Amino acid sequence: MSKPERRPYRWPSHLKKQASKLWYGCDYNPDQWPEEVWDEDIRLMNQAGVNVVALAVFSWSRIEPSEGVFDFDWLDRIIAKLGKAGIGVNLASATASPPAWLTQSHPEILWKDERGDTVWPGARQHWRPTSPVFRTYALKLCKAMAEHYKDNPYVVAWHVGNEYGCHNRFDYSDDAMRAFQRWCKHRYGTIDAVNEAWGTSFWAQRLNDFSQILPPRYIGEGNFQNPGRLLDFERFSSDALKEFFMAERDTLAKITPDIPLTTNFMVSSEGFIMDYDDWGPQVDFVSNDHYFMPGESHLDELTYSSGLVDSIARRKPWWLMEHSTSAVNWRPINFRKEPGQLVRDALAHLSLGADAICYFQWRQSQSGAEKFHSAMVPHAGEDSQVFRDVCELGNDLVGFSDAGLAGTVLDKSPVAVVLDYESEWASKHSSVPSKNVSHGTEPLDWYRALLDLGIRADVVPVRSDWDTYPLVVLPSLYLLSRENSERLHDYVAKGGKVIVTYLSGISDAHDRIWLGGYPGSIRDLLGIKIEEFAPMDQHVEGGMDHLDLTNGTVAHDWADVIASISDDTRILARYQADSWTGMDGIPALTLHDWKQGKAAYLGCRLGREGLKKTLPELLKALKVEGLQEADEARGDVLRVERVSEDGRNRFVFLFNRSHHQVQVDREGSVLAASLAWEDTDAKTATLDVNGVLVEKVVTRRH
Structure with a gap:
């Protein structure tokens, strides 16, 4: 997994060139409201301390009401009003959703699902990123926007597209098929290399030519797709949208080279739509949209996600492009935020490296699909607790700016929890030992268990410099390339401490199993050999639904059958089970001294509570400086x-x-x-x- 070259970091400048100020604002949709509301909006923005808004995110049909006819008058007027009031504009390329005249004239731009059915207009993002026709129209709009606003002093940044892939991540059209074939040819060079990577000797799937490569279209209920092809289609789909973004970005940058550009990612504990760490180098500054998870995980998940964004930004200040003042509109039940959470959540993002705090949206919509989504000015108006909290937060941000917070960076933790987008894609394949486990859920369990002991970990992508941390956790890192296997060996050899868990190092970068026993490429490092997996399920009568460990914890869902260990591997915990399970006495938690470092292995899923009970003794055994006094009281x-x-x-x-x-x-x-x-x-x-x-x-x- 190569590290892409990063664009130079560029942060938007304030209108009055106040470099030390934090940004505070929102998405603003004045085209949804009569023009007489605009002045009232700006009065309230000034009252709240708003100094930036994102404009025109979904305004293509208003900017280009018919093909080749552009109407910038309304947008010029609102930008001028905002700028004169001291409010900068993060101007969108407006390409997120094509207008009706375009889809009517060119229905071939619409994406298709795996059965070949067309996804028709009626929502948003109903375009396919591989359509040459759509690209032509979208870039024409970008050029027109850039030419018109290249000298506008109030435009502080470009907001390119919007939440790429939120709805159109996978397209199975013929355009996508041809693009996927080109992508495979570029990646592998020869069709024999594709056959080797995908293991096409199985089920007579051997390919003779790149023209025989298809997207993973519908193959009938109960059948299994080739996992190598599925993984590469995930990669391709992320790359196809990234390429489209880069085309928009470059069109804007050519005309307006001095305006920084970004696009809003969707990084969260469940956000594996794109390989966002691969996208990170392609923006001038990283931006993210994050919406809270209701329930007891609310704050932990939020800080986990923000910490990951900070790592994707490589510890440079980043922009919180969207979050909510209270309820969203797209869950089955849309809980409101509790008292204090509007301010608390914003400050949590701020603490983890954000230098811009923005909401969707300014004024709560009166109609449309998002009319029940909360906003800075709710349906109740300015005389509301939400708006009072919005003003309180704005005042706090001014105080932080005056105190010099802007431009500071998140303090580095001694612990890195590693996340890998591709491991999540591969471990969720339909033909795996258990669909109850995957890479994506395990990092958050480790993060929360460490928080329960008073330790805040950094959540870092696998491409990052995780090998600079005193302690590294590899939680169910299903894919382990040869490069990362060697990197892990070097890290431990030089004195690093690592904790590796079940479902790690199973396959290489092509999802081909490392042979010789699991985890094949790092068995020597861990001093263990796993021969089989022992999945568990609570819904199979008479089956094994859990395993007790000698350290007082309980494993669910998954356990490894560790068949042998090296002479110098210590067993820290074993399974206690009935003899019929074949698991009684099997090692569950081991520790291996290897060269100058130490490598621990946890062969089962303990969940947050089990990890919290296990970590104090494990950290003492690992002898990580500063982490041996983990305390639940903190x-x-x-x-x-x-x-x-x-x-x-x-x-x-x-x-x-x-x-x-x-x-x-x-x-x-x-x-x-x-x-x-x-x-x-x-x-x-x-x-x-x-x-x-x-x-x-x-x-x-x-």
């Missing part, structure tokens, strides 16, 4: 730091993770407190549920 508070480049200024964010009040030690001067207050001793503070305290700590040099 788990109620999430502590995050941002630090200045010279290390003198530290910004400490303290979040209450619990559903009860917690007390924290004061560390510096208070910049913001939401549902938090200083205690009478002045040395501690109390955080209520959803409370957050932000302090600045200055290190004085002598």
